[in-house]
Amino acid sequence: MVSHRIVLIFSKDIVDKPYTYHLVKDYNLLVNILRAKISPEEEGLLVLEVEGKRTDFENGMKYLKEYGVKILPLVKEIKRDKDRCYNCGACTAVCPSGALHINKSNWFVDFDEKKCVLCEACVKGCPTRSIKILFPDFVN
Ligand code: SF4
Ligand code: SF4
Incomplete structure (x- = not known):
């Protein structure tokens, strides 16, 4: 497969x-x-x-x-602004695929690109607007 x-x-x-x-x-x-x-x-x-x-x-x-x-x-990248992100975990609560999740070894938020379905819920759900999804120019 x-x-x-x-x-x-x-x-x-x-x-x-x-x-x-x-x-x-x-x-x-x-x-x-x-x-x-x-x-x-x-x-x-x-x-x-x-x-x-x-x-x-x-x-x-x-x-x-x-x-x-x-x-x-599809080349895409999720950018998280580490200076603004305070690892509150709000994005993990709205992420439907588990791509954004809490790493239990250090309690920081991690991102697994393979699981991301590009729904953009995390962009809207982040209180500090730390997340941006970058698509290739022709997708925007
Ligand atoms: S919601 Fe925003 S500030 Fe909170 S962990 Fe996610 S990216 Fe960081
Ligand atoms: S775009 Fe959707 S699936 Fe991807 S990390 Fe954000 S909330 Fe999760």
Whole structure:
């Protein structure tokens, strides 16, 4: 099994096709939409988490490329301003995936990037506004 976070970019003329439906139905992939910016008049963008057998994933990506969809890896970074953060733990209470959690060996807040689902709850939940999520420019 493989799991990848990817960014799909669609030009205006192919934005209306049901790509995620086909990834699920024809390639047996589990698809979780993390972010979507789709409008009929503009270039579209989907940020997906895709999980499945390696061959199914490769065939699914091949299918997308044949339609001219651009596929990019999702590079993201969560920045925590250590000068402002006082390890209150409020962000761990709102983080649905456990990506932000309290390290019981030192009681500091740690971040596990692999678990993060980019929901941004921690950004709003931090009382000192210490957390910023940096997406690649084309995702913003
Ligand atoms: S909520 Fe903000 S201040 Fe509190 S631990 Fe998280 S990042 Fe630090
Ligand atoms: S963006 Fe969401 S999942 Fe990621 S660390 Fe923040 S609250 Fe947790």
